[in-house]
Amino acid sequence: MVRVFSTSNVNESLSSDVFIILVVFPGVLCVTVVQSQNGLRVTYSRTKICAIKGATVELSCVYMYPSTRNSPSTVDKSFWFTKEQNNECVDLTTDSQYADRVMHKCVGTRCTLRITNLRESDSAKYKFRLISNQLNGRYTDEPGVLLYVTDPDLKVQEITSYLKCHSSCPLPYHYSYVWYENGQEMPAVRYSSYSGPSVYKSYTCALKRFEDFPSPPVCAKGKTCNKVTYAVRAICASKGSSVAISCTYNSYGRIISKSWFSPGLSHHSGYHMRPEDLSRDPRYTGRLQVFDNEMGHTTLSISALNESDSAQYRFKFRTERSGWRSDVHGTTLTVTALQVQVTRIAAHQFYIEAELRCHSSCSEASRLPYGWFKNGKQLILQDKSSYNDFFCLEDEISCALKGHEGFPSPSVYAPKVTSVLLNPPGEIMENYSVTLTCSTDANPAANYTWYKKNGDSDFQPFSEEPQLVYSSIQSSDSGEYYCAAENELGRRESGHVIINIQHAPKHPSVSVIPLDEIMEGSPVTLTCKSDANPAATNTWYKEGKSLVEGKEGIYYFTSIRSMDSGIYSCKSENKYGQRNSSRLLIDVQYAPRLPTVSSSPAVEIMEGSMVNLTCSSDANPAAKYTWYKIDENTPIASGRIFTINDIGSEHSGSYLCEAHNKRGCRNSTLHLVVVSDSRTSVTVGSLTVIFLVIMLLAIFLLIRRKMSSKETNQTGKRADNKGQLNMDLVHENSSASAHGQPDEEQEDLYYASVSFSKNKEDPIYYNVVQAKLTRPTNKKEKDEDEEEDEDEEEDEDDVEYTVVNVKSANAISELRCQEKVEDSSALYSTITK
Structure with missing residues (x-):
């Protein structure tokens, strides 16, 4: 229960109110005078607390601050403290002395500080601080809580027929107790009181979990008994120093044996634990002495202490009847x-x-x-x-x-030489487990920082652990590493370690230059790239057939051809594996090749029949076809096949097929001869008569040759030459027309031979042939030609010759072709712009 009495009405001149706080706890009555500042005040539950080392204690208080409905007040921060630095209070939760041992908690206006594992150094005055910017103040109330941490400081008091375990420090009710009789624990007794002590026996008590600090032994009913009393319960000594552990002892009977021992250094013999006399322990040889200078007093001295000497030391003796057992704790030595x-x-x-x-x-x-x-x-x-x-x-x-x-x-x-250890050493495969360890010699222990460099970038810190562990290292982890070790006295950096992750080729890619359409005759470069370590060997394939291999992965066409079109792919391979790229289509574009032209039917073309003229050319992109008649500039048809239905004599002549695409054009010609049915019958009869005449003439010439007539022979030769000349001329013209000589090899001047029937109303046939014009070179030849012409006129009265001067069809076609390519190029460039 807490009662607060105000005295502000007694003296109004005071700048702050004065409160008398009456604190009533079970068995405790505290009166605290507290002054309030700006209306703030703190009430501590207890102002003095005694606690046992190793135990847990709670300090609590309640604070109050002025607040109205229209202007509520708040506390911005609150904490407990014992120290001040630079005129500032140090929050206990940030004090290294209390690390992991304190906890501050507030529920409403009640705040509690819990301290665990108490030490003697925790003995201090603890105060509570409030900070409220709204009230313009930092407030610490008085008097705080005075905490005193000590040993249990137990004593056994004999009260009539029972014994009472008592401490100078108030103990909570929840503690359990341990009782010893002649140094031997009595497990059945767990309370602070023990009834029925026996005469001539000694009794000792201790708190449960604090058995290291038992009370001094007491003889029941003031009689003589066996007991051992240690001068101190705990000793802390520095390494290399010496220590003396003393105790006094009484015996009920004559002592037979006595010794110092340490339970932690005892050994087993059968089913019993038998203590070992330290004077016979080889670890203490030359360092241990026992002094019994006076009756009932003994001292154990240990010199050149080291950490392994940290232990509990006890003294025991035996008498003729009984003795002092070893359950009661002796003196604990800690060597640091x-x-x-x-x-x-x-x-x-x-x-x-x-x-x-x-x-x-x-x-x-x-x-x-x-x-x-x-x-x-x-x-x-x-x-x-x-x-x-x-x-x-x-x-x-x-x-x-x-x-x-x-x-x-x-x-x-400061840190000495700092190094990096790579495990495993040597080549590192992708997906392997890799550990990098940074090590140095430093005291105080060094803190580590790892740095990594990727490519041309600067080193960047990315870890503060002594080890870098990659459970499955990746190629992205490749780079240059080093670590730095640093403590309060300095910093050192390690050497650099390069991590080079080996792996099979990944994601091979192919590319082609130029990126747009590929023209025949242009240079072309195919490039194959892949992510591989070590570098991969690249092999190019066309339609599954290997072309070339090399680390550069580049395949050159200095002048690509149409036959190089196809599907290409690349294979990247190193000692860890291989990978195939995606497929790449190379499509080489070129102008039309020289077209081939043909007619169907191909032999005699009868008047009134149907004729298909076909034109074909190899081209990429596919060629378009336009048909012209030699003596006409306007196209007469388009498409690969030109069909003439019900052909007549007017269709006779030379036809030109022009194949073109956006890359160029080429052309070829075809000569048509149209024959009528009546002309065919006359021609067959004429051929029969001519054949008979030739046969008779041959017989006649044979007879004349036998007569060896010189004049007749000369006449026969002239007639024979004339016939041969006419046949050669017809053969030459027919051959040139049938084989379709290229336009560029034909002259601009042609003969047109036109035959008519004697009956003008009934035309027999129209025969259009091409014949070269042969010019006489001298007078003799000219006279002979004139004679031959006279003879031919006599034989063929119906034949008339007309010389026609025709402009070159090739020149016209080339101009037309150039215009089409330019138009096509312009159109193409406009589309792809």
């Missing part, structure tokens, strides 16, 4: 090494300035003189626990207790 702590440091470019302190967890060591060592040499300093100096990265500093210089503290120094 000295430590050099860095309390202040200032870093400069080439050195540091630091203040060091020689520290021991034993409070006794703080009262002893020290010696300091720098790089193994003792410094001439006062016997202080602190040391201030300038240090380099290579300096090593240690301290020792005076007189125990052979047992110095571990040296403190």
